Amino acid sequence: xxxxxxxxxxxxxxxxxxxxxxxxxxxxxxxxxxxxxxxxxxxxxxxxxxxxxxxxxxxxxxxxxxxxxxxxxxxxxxxxxxxxxxxxxxxxxxxxxxxxxxxxxxxxxxxxxxxxxxxxxxxxxxxxxxxxxxxxxxxxxxxxxxxxxxxxxxxxxxxxxxxxxxxxxxxxxxxxxxxxxxxxxxxxxxxxxxxxxxxxxxxxxxxxxxxxxxxxxxxxxxxxxxxxxxxxxxxxxxxxxxxxxxxxxxxxxxxxxxxxxxxxxxxxxxxxxxxxxxxxxxxxxxxxxxxxxxxxxxxxxxxxxxxxxxxxxxxxxxxxxxxxxxxxxxxxxxxxxxxxxxxxxxxxxxxxxxxxxxxxxxxxxxxxxxxxxxxxxxxxxxxxxxxxxxxxxxxxxxxxxxxxxxxxxxxxxxxxxxxxxxxxxxxxxxxxxxxxxxxxxxxxxxxxxxxxxxxxxxxxxxxxxxxxxxxxxxxxxxxxxxxxxxxxxxxxxxxxxxxxxxxxxxxxxxxxxxxxxxxxxxxxxxxxxxxxxxxxxxxx
Amino acid sequence: xxxxxxxxxxxxxxxxxxxxxxxxxxxxxxxxxxxxxxxxxxxxxxxxxxxxxxxxxxxxxxxxxxxxxxxxxxxxxxxxxxxxxxxxxxxxxxxxxxxxxxxxxxxxxxxxxxxxxxxxxxxxxxxxxxxxxxxxxxxxxxxxxxxxxxxxxxxxxxxxxxxxxxxxxxx
Numbered sequence: 139x140x141x142x143x144x145x146x147x148x149x150x151x152x153x154x155x156x157x158x159x160x161x162x163x164x165x166x167x168x169x170x171x172x173x174x175x176x177x178x179x180x181x182x183x184x185x186x187x188x189x190x191x192x193x194x195x196x197x198x199x200x201x202x203x204x205x206x207x208x209x210x211x212x213x214x215x216x217x218x219x220x221x222x223x224x225x226x227x228x229x230x231x232x233x234x235x236x237x238x239x240x241x242x243x244x245x246x247x248x249x250x251x252x253x254x255x256x257x258x259x260x261x262x263x264x265x266x267x268x269x270x271x272x273x274x275x276x277x278x279x280x281x282x283x284x285x286x287x288x289x290x291x292x293x294x295x296x297x298x299x300x301x302x303x304x305x306x307x308x309x310x311x312x313x314x315x316x317x318x319x320x321x322x323x324x325x326x327x328x329x330x331x332x333x334x335x336x337x338x339x340x341x342x343x344x345x346x347x348x349x350x351x352x353x354x355x356x357x358x359x360x361x362x363x364x365x366x367x368x369x370x371x372x373x374x375x376x377x378x379x380x381x382x383x384x385x386x387x388x389x390x391x392x393x394x395x396x397x398x399x400x401x402x403x404x405x406x407x408x409x410x411x412x413x414x415x416x417x418x419x420x421x422x423x424x425x426x427x428x429x430x431x432x433x434x435x436x437x438x439x440x441x442x443x444x445x446x447x448x449x450x451x452x453x454x455x456x457x458x459x460x461x462x463x464x465x466x467x468x469x470x471x472x473x474x475x476x477x478x479x480x481x482x483x484x485x486x487x488x489x490x491x492x493x494x495x496x497x498x499x500x501x502x503x504x505x506x507x508x509x510x511x512x513x514x515x516x517x518x519x520x521x522x523x524x525x526x527x528x529x530x531x532x533x534x535x536x537x538x539x540x541x542x543x544x545x546x547x548x549x550x551x552x553x554x555x556x557x558x559x560x561x562x563x564x565x566x567x568x569x570x571x572x573x574x575x576x577x578x579x580x581x582x583x584x585x586x587x588x589x590x591x592x593x594x595x596x597x598x599x600x601x602x603x604x605x606x607x608x609x610x611x612x613x614x615x616x617x618x619x620x621x622x623x624x625x626x627x628x629x630x631x632x633x634x635x636x637x638x639x640x641x642x643x644x645x646x647x648x649x650x651x652x653x654x655x656x657x658x659x660x661x662x663x664x665x666x667x668x669x670x671x672x673x674x675x676x677x678x
Numbered sequence: 679x680x681x682x683x684x685x686x687x688x689x690x691x692x693x694x695x696x697x698x699x700x701x702x703x704x705x706x707x708x709x710x711x712x713x714x715x716x717x718x719x720x721x722x723x724x725x726x727x728x729x730x731x732x733x734x735x736x737x738x739x740x741x742x743x744x745x746x747x748x749x750x751x752x753x754x755x756x757x758x759x760x761x762x763x764x765x766x767x768x769x770x771x772x773x774x775x776x777x778x779x780x781x782x783x784x785x786x787x788x789x790x791x792x793x794x795x796x797x798x799x800x801x802x803x804x805x806x807x808x809x810x811x812x813x814x815x816x817x818x819x820x821x822x823x824x825x826x827x828x829x830x831x832x833x834x835x836x837x838x839x840x841x842x843x844x845x846x847x848x849x
Binding site: 489490 | 730731732733734735753756757760761762763764765801804808809813816817820823824827828830831832833836837839840841842845846848
């Protein structure tokens, strides 16, 4: 029987409260209330708890652990993801994969760990005034988080789906490299997206959150942060408490008990849709209309290739090889560049991603084991024509991201389809199918090139997905240019900090988890110092 | 011009008029039927649509086929139930629209019950929605695509066709 560190922690007496089981309204008190338990919230929770703060964490999703992770999509998506892994942008043209459980997206991500690219940081310094965001200044924080989360090059051969990326790149003379992963004792089975069943993935669920709970933090689960309230009209301190409600579950009726969390400081780490949405619901001051704007996604397009031999893309560690050739060969603020990666395939995600239906769709499904898939993640937010999206509220207060797809982005999409098809043919594909309603399987590179060049690119018929939501509470010391300052502190409400991917003024240009870990660790340590006058203890 | 003519004119006319027509039906349906439980009707609606979306994937044997379709219906209902309220209500509106006779006839061209619908008519309606310039209809197609195909392939009995043996044993 595998160990389950979460169950062991609960047995040791962790303070975990399920909001759905509280019948009467309660008031909780803490020094710091952290909303969200993903990459930003997890890191912040451990640092602040170790610095001596009384911390309470608020998580919208459930506490699930390795014993619940059965590697079945039908269980995992409704339990662990926002909107059952079918969250859509406002016009429904982009599907967003985002975690909604303790550990947030780190519980369900594919473990890819990249430092923030130097080109991205340079752009932040030059265009956003983030002077202290240099590779040198962040270096110790990357080092610390990499050590803590066992981030290292993957020592085993890549699975076939990733080997084909390397092979295609090599044939075309394009550089590719191994992805570093946050795993310890990984069994190389390939079900990272459904929660790691062996606790090898060093997500927040098995690292920082247990550390914080062992030090006495309280975790409130199945709890929605409704709004921050009690701000004094004249002052600039900001809210005094957070109103919390149990997450609505289908089939339940009646009034839901609301609870209050009273705290000296609030850290928002609910992700780049959740954090701006909470500030919007709280009617936080936003004198320069920055809140929720410039939200980025790394809009991602897909190319499927049929190979003669089995690929078995469902098996083996996902995303172990990548190529940055198409990021590095364009100016960061020029035409949109893209990163190439090879994802895992599972029946539901494959079936819903492949376009069409009936016999034609069934034929594609029968090639499941022989299908090789590449992803191109577009680097958004660096060019004037790439303003990203805007987080808005529905009538019921729930957030929706309005992210219009424009011609500038579609130009990148077309180049990405072409690059992926050429690479897949170079790796020996029998046919290549860009995932687009009007595309067909093309049997030669010449045919694919001609067809893709003429493909009408429009929202919805171009299948676009995202697993990386960033921005919406951009940092800048100039209040006209950001929601929070360079330290993540809210410009108008000093009792509020944002410490998650919402801080980023552009997309990262790489899978963002390590950027969030390192920047949150740096800023949470600084916050501890600012609130106490004492240095926070080192995290590792 | 009565509303029905307006709607018809809207749907065969230009995109703007068509969008207006669809919106009137949509609003009508929301107002008139907000209290009726659409989930009771999902099995009936899917009995017409799912066999077309899943042609070539469902078992040939009649008994297995009907139990496969039943499992798709259960799966679709489970997915809808797990959605947050705002998304759930949008999907319920879609099924309500497909359920109401006048809306169905106008927007899908199907005038029989779903159970009796001719598969070629269902296919024609899916194609019209798939390529429609009216966002409501096109996103309706994608919702049906994802719900039905997702529900079927979540099912272990669908995996054999894929040559997929399921997750490994890690105990």
